[in-house]
Amino acid sequence: MPDELTPQADSEQREAALPPADGGVPAIEPAPADGGVPAIEPILTVPHEPGAPKPDPILEVDGLSRSFGGLLAVDVDHLEVQRGATTALIGPNGAGKTTLFNLLSGFERADTGHWSFNGEAVTNPSADGLARKGMIRTFQLTKSLAKLTVIDNVLLGAPRQRGEKLWAAPFPNRWRSQEEANTERAEALLERFNLAHMRDELAGTLSGGQRKLLEVARALMADPVLIMLDEPMAGVNPALAQSLMHHITQLVYEGLSVVFIEHAMDVVTGISDWVVVLAQGQVIAEGPPWKVIHDDQVIDAYLGRRRAGAAR
Amino acid sequence: MDFSIIFGNAARAAFGPEAVILALAAIGLNVHFGYTGLLNIGQVGFLLLGAYGTSVSVATFGWSLWAGVVVGLLLSVAFAVALGIPTLRLNTVMFAMVTIAAAEIIRILIGSTDAIGLTGGPLSVSFDAGAFYDLNPYPDGPHDRYGIGTFEFTGQQLWVITVGWLLVALVTAGVVMLVRSPWGRVLKSIREDQDAARSLGKNVFSYKMQALVIGGAIGGMGGVIDAIKTSGADPNGFRPQVTFFAYTALLLGGSATYLGPVLGAVLFWFLREWIESFLRQIVEEAWLPDVVAEFFDGAEGVISVAMVGVALILLMLLRPQGIVGNRTEMQLDAR
Ligand SMILES: Nc1ncnc2c1ncn2[C@@H]1O[C@H](COP(=O)(O)OP(=O)(O)OP(=O)(O)O)[C@@H](O)[C@H]1O
Numbered sequence: 117m118p119d120e121l122t123p124q125a126d127s128e129q130r131e132a133a134l135p136p137a138d139g140g141v142p143a144i145e146p147a148p149a150d151g152g153v154p155a156i157e158p159i160l161t162v163p164h165e166p167g168a169p170k171p172d173p174i175l176e177v178d179g180l181s182r183s184f185g186g187l188l189a190v191d192v193d194h195l196e197v198q199r200g201a202t203t204a205l206i207g208p209n210g211a212g213k214t215t216l217f218n219l220l221s222g223f224e225r226a227d228t229g230h231w232s233f234n235g236e237a238v239t240n241p242s243a244d245g246l247a248r249k250g251m252i253r254t255f256q257l258t259k260s261l262a263k264l265t266v267i268d269n270v271l272l273g274a275p276r277q278r279g280e281k282l283w284a285a286p287f288p289n290r291w292r293s294q295e296e297a298n299t300e301r302a303e304a305l306l307e308r309f310n311l312a313h314m315r316d317e318l319a320g321t322l323s324g325g326q327r328k329l330l331e332v333a334r335a336l337m338a339d340p341v342l343i344m345l346d347e348p349m350a351g352v353n354p355a356l357a358q359s360l361m362h363h364i365t366q367l368v369y370e371g372l373s374v375v376f377i378e379h380a381m382d383v384v385t386g387i388s389d390w391v392v393v394l395a396q397g398q399v400i401a402e403g404p405p406w407k408v409i410h411d412d413q414v415i416d417a418y419l420g421r422r423r424a425g426a427a428r
Numbered sequence: 429m430d431f432s433i434i435f436g437n438a439a440r441a442a443f444g445p446e447a448v449i450l451a452l453a454a455i456g457l458n459v460h461f462g463y464t465g466l467l468n469i470g471q472v473g474f475l476l477l478g479a480y481g482t483s484v485s486v487a488t489f490g491w492s493l494w495a496g497v498v499v500g501l502l503l504s505v506a507f508a509v510a511l512g513i514p515t516l517r518l519n520t521v522m523f524a525m526v527t528i529a530a531a532e533i534i535r536i537l538i539g540s541t542d543a544i545g546l547t548g549g550p551l552s553v554s555f556d557a558g559a560f561y562d563l564n565p566y567p568d569g570p571h572d573r574y575g576i577g578t579f580e581f582t583g584q585q586l587w588v589i590t591v592g593w594l595l596v597a598l599v600t601a602g603v604v605m606l607v608r609s610p611w612g613r614v615l616k617s618i619r620e621d622q623d624a625a626r627s628l629g630k631n632v633f634s635y636k637m638q639a640l641v642i643g644g645a646i647g648g649m650g651g652v653i654d655a656i657k658t659s660g661a662d663p664n665g666f667r668p669q670v671t672f673f674a675y676t677a678l679l680l681g682g683s684a685t686y687l688g689p690v691l692g693a694v695l696f697w698f699l700r701e702w703i704e705s706f707l708r709q710i711v712e713e714a715w716l717p718d719v720v721a722e723f724f725d726g727a728e729g730v731i732s733v734a735m736v737g738v739a740l741i742l743l744m745l746l747r748p749q750g751i752v753g754n755r756t757e758m759q760l761d762a763r
């Protein structure tokens with residue numbers, strides 16, 4: 117019987133294991149009706165405006181822009197992402213959300229601007245270098261490695277593998293123990309993501325939704341400090357998506373920072389502590405979910421209207 | 429028509445030094461293309477440098493054969509690095525173009541009249557490979573023959589192929605050990621989607637370079653065997669079709685499999701020689717109308733290569749994964 121309950125049980129254990137006064141015991145917000153998650157206390161003090169400074173930013177972006185031809189896809193004046201929180205990045209199609217991810221994670225070159233990650237200025241952004249520092253992103257169009265098995269896909273995510281060094285590779289005794297520990301972790305993730313039965317299948321045989329799940333599992337395997345998920349729930353069945361979101365919020369309690377792009381508002385309100393709204397490349401609003409989704413300017417942007425005041 | 433002659437010739441080619449050389453070229457390509465997805469269509473360049481590095485060191489500089497072998501291998505490694513630095517960040521097609529162009533440029537330079545003093549230029553180069561044959565344990569008198577019928581070798585030939593197939597076995601084992609590791613998993617992930625590998629912190633450029641160097645050095649070994657076998661090197665032996673033959677062998681046997689490139693090389697030479705011998709006998713026995721016979725006469729070699737091409741097309745239709753490949757993997761390409 118595949119789990120809906122296992123993650124729940126497991127997460128309770130994690131919660132219980134949390135040290136009680138770790139600086140930031142989550143303050144209980146007026147909980148959303150669906151039993152959503154309490155917001156992180158520090159973020160409550162942040163003003164609800166674009167570019168608002170955060171108490172403990174893991175990501176700080178300044179003057180970031182990128183255009184394609186004549187189209188200014190991203191044009192972010194200032195943006196900070198709070199550490200240890202779940203931040204949703206929303207906005208209409210073509211708003212520049214994916215492009216912003218690409219820029220920050222080193223997959224695309226910015227025309228102007230700079231940013232810092234985890235307190236360190238990103239001077240020469242390379243995708244793999246940023247990933248090794250703990251910034252792990254997933255892709256809107258999934259990149260499952262079709263001719264690798266599902267378990268190998270997840271194992272690939274493990275950081276600092278000794279067996280990935282050329283001189284150690286031919287000698288399994290140099291890396292076997294680490295590989296076994298990684299395999300155990302990978303199997304636990306597959307279990308969690310309802311993919312355990314596909315363990316030894318080639319990833320190319322998975323369905324679209326399963327590939328999304330696989331990609332998130334692989335990203336988590338990489339021990340991220342900040343995980344950036346591009347529409348992770350698209351095409352995933354709602355019950356499983358719910359359990360996934362729960363899993364992610366548990367990881368946030370343990371110190372992970374999450375930024376995710378999402379179109380479904382119930383998901384956004386369900387798990388995010390903070391919402392950043394992007395439209396035509398610019399941050400047009402920021403704030404807690406219950407506030408942002410009622411913002412007139414946001415509603416207009418989603419409906420494709422542009423007001424005189426909004427067009428800065 | 430004597431089929432024992434045809435099969436004897438075919439078997440002789442299938443296990444002869446040419447098959448060894450092709451197998452090494454194809455194993456190198458398997459590392460490049462099969463596991464890493466690098467579309468190297470200049471593999472012959474690595475063979476050329478292995479062969480000329482060995483030959484020129486001995487013939488022109490008067491060094492020992494063993495020093496020549498080392499030079500040949502170092503040159504193919506250097507070629508991999510020099511080729512990789514500017515091109516590994518390019519897309520697949522650009523990379524392919526540069527590899528074939530680079531291999532051709534080297535061949536043309538080495539074969540030019542200006543290079544006569546160094547490489548023999550168009551006249552080819554030859555040297556004394558005695559140091560290698562001195563180690564030959566097989567009696568090698570004028571009447572010593574090993575094998576049955578037309579499937580037979582001289583003592584010297586047997587020594588070359590003994591060493592050659594041992595080398596193929598060692599290299600295959602080495603590739604298996606490498607590829608079965610997390611390192612090999614990274615190579616395959618790059619083949620499947622290099623951005624995914626990058627997003628998980630893998631330095632794609634570095635892994636591609638490692639693969640290019642390893643596969644190139646294996647190709648270089650093929651060139652070294654070629655030089656020793658012929659006691660020299662000729663620029664005409666390193667035309668682009670050598671690379672395409674190696675791809676044919678790799679695809680026949682099965683890309684990204686352990687034994688595919690070796691089985692493919694054996695099969696390639698078996699088929700090629702079988703068809704050529706068969707055609708030659710047909711012509712000799714005057715079974716064919718004169719017009720056709722005239723067309724075939726002297727063209728058996730060319731036609732047999734064409735027929736191997738036809739065999740490859742049939743194989744791709746009937747068994748696209750190659751002899752030992754995995755069908756399920758192949759079908760994923762269509763998704
Ligand atoms: N490589 C590219 N070349 C040209 N234009 C591009 C490129 N990538 C993005 N764009 C353009 O930049 C704009 C922003 O695209 P982006 O993919 O970031 O949007 P998005 O907010 O992720 O949208 P969606 O919600 O539909 O995924 C779009 O108008 C798109 O056409």
Ligand SMILES: [Mg+2]
Pocket residue numbers: 213214215256
């Ligand atoms: Mg997008």
